[in-house]
Amino acid sequence: MDIFGGLRVILFPAVFITCISEQAVKSAQQNPPKIHEGWWAYKEMVQGNFVPVPSFWGLVNSAWNLCSVGKRQSPVNIETAHMIFDPYLTSMKLNTGALKARGTMYNTGRHVSVRLDKEHLVNISGGPMMYSHRLEEIRLHFGSEDNQGSEHLLNGQAFSGEISESSNNFLNRLLNRDIITRVTYKNDAHLLTGLNIEEIYPETSSFITYDGSITIPPCFETVTWILMNKPVYVTRMQMHSLRLLSQNQPSQIFLSMSDNVRPIQPLINRCIRTNINFSMQSKDCPNNRVHKLQYRVNGWLQN
Template sequence: MHFLVLYSLKPSSSFLCSLQVGGTMYNTGRHVSLRLDKEHLVNISGGPMTYSHRLEEIRLHFGSEDGQGSEHLLNGQAFSGEVQLIHYNHELYTNYTEAAKSPNGLVIVSIFMKISETSNSFLNRMLNRDTITRITYKNDAYLLSGLNIEEVYPETASFITYEGSMTIPPCFETATWILMNKPIYVTKMQMHSMRLLSQNQPSQIFLSMSDNVRPVQPLNNRCIRTNINFSMQGKDCPNNRAQKLQYRGKFLQSFFRVFWLICIPISHADSRAPRCPPQHKNNKENITRDYILNFI
């Protein structure tokens, strides 16, 4: 049973500063990472955030099969992958390293990846053949420029948020997660190209980077908030209308709306999972991961 209570916040707006960015794409051995250069700062604020947060890194998680690879689930089902935009609180902390281990340190915007015949234009820049083959092995790096941050977001104003932890060691519980309510798309060929990335260096045995997800974690009575109004259904619901996001200092007037508080009394499949286990264990019994999002 889901308990919905109006979360008493005024409708709030958010904005991102800077549209075009550049950075370095890495094979970390654990995931594909795009780390932005310091010339193009991208800040996000509003909604569930008390402070402004600065985009530090974009990480890709993906599976060895199309039906797995995301670190969150929808109705008990995983997506093929998950894009995570990792921001740190630049108002309270001087850098990402300090923020990651500190209260109110991080905001992570998470977007599902889904297989399609066409791909998201931002991901297409990262995953096209000329780019992805430059980072085949651990510690490989490749410079990218002229990326449009607007293009990585799906066209939706709806999201879910909760207070949780990082999904890579040391898994500090300092992150506010924001899960967008629509996926973005990758092609089968692009997904195959990611599965050909190695955890190891060229001199070592090949081991695919795929299935780089954190196993199931206990809910621990956390509450999940959303701006999805469940009392309004169908095409006339304003929260369901896809709206183009506004950038360059313009307010995203529909991105962060009034919240709803959802307390979900559900149990996870396995509450005995370690706090921060190795990420590359391919355990097909892990039916759920961070949280079960059965209410979208």
């Protein structure tokens, strides 16, 4: 499947991104994407060798020029006051076939990536989607500090994930010390079984959506982003474990995988839609305050 096309669902304002690709892309099935390909980085390498960081992605390879000149690039800053309510946005539906999935967790040097086995189909439909999409990859982005780590911003603020005493059940499994330490170094891999994909999604039907791009080279503008309107929680210890993952191999100097995010890109007249009706009092707007979203993250309140 082509991870460069289709849809991405971000569990926002947390840092865990689910990448979803189109259900039937025959060419990609015949030529599955390589996990570690590409000469690029999120931050400067300490070994002294030049590897292009985000500001250079579109300059060093003509096939990546959209990274510099594209008009629908991601991520973006979500200004809640400028969102448009779309009454035709339906609820999203997750179909796992009531089955547990199996997949492989990789340290790609840039992300912790979980790719499901091909025989385990997890489909998502509804929302802004015209047809069903298949879950392709779960990719983790996180910050070196608690006030950064999410690629998208909410009213100018970034998030590293909610620090709390309890966390998401799916992430409890993924970020267990016995599991996450299996992928400490680049190219490490670990097989996971009995995954309940339904557990990763927050219990909300509210979301924000816009048209954008993938946030890695070649920055193809073929993505529909869906930002769920509820945090996903991680514990302080789980964030610490993530920050101990290296983007290098054991023989190389340690360089934390944290801050694996692309900087914010211009919105350029794109429409940000939502299924949250601010004119009606509901569980999403308990005080009926127009365009007044709040998230409590790391001890401070985002208005």
